[in-house]
Amino acid sequence: MGKAGKALRQTLETYGISQNKLAVTLGVDRSMIFKWYHEQRDPTAETVVQIAEALKGLNPEAAAEFIRLYVGDFLL
Template identity: 65%
Template sequence: MGRAGYALKTVLETYDISQNKLATLLGVRRSVVFRWFHEQRDPTAETVSEIVKALNSVNPEAAQEFVKLYLGELIKPEDLEG
């Protein structure tokens, strides 16, 4: 699977955000987040955007870290500001 699962797992563990919390914020079943977390499935591009918004509502630093891990070198940190 892609980078989304790795990025999501890293961010949720680092910022102590539960899979259940993210699932609730996204309005999906916890099993959906579980599959992303364990890299069994990848979220759609639209869902990645929703993940960033949900993480931002809990911890803006977590959202930035997710984007950084997911997009890697494609985006600069200053592009995330503002």
């Protein structure tokens, strides 16, 4: 498990976004965010896109950071 959870954790901590706030924005139970955050489960590729979209609605810089941390400099 790993990269998505690490990217999510770092992004939420850096931008002060709570797991609960992201869960509400995504429309999922907070336990799912907890599992991704603590690397107990990996989100699907489709869910990674949904996370990025939710973060974009909360803070566009956070969404960009999440994608950068998850994908790396591959897209640059």
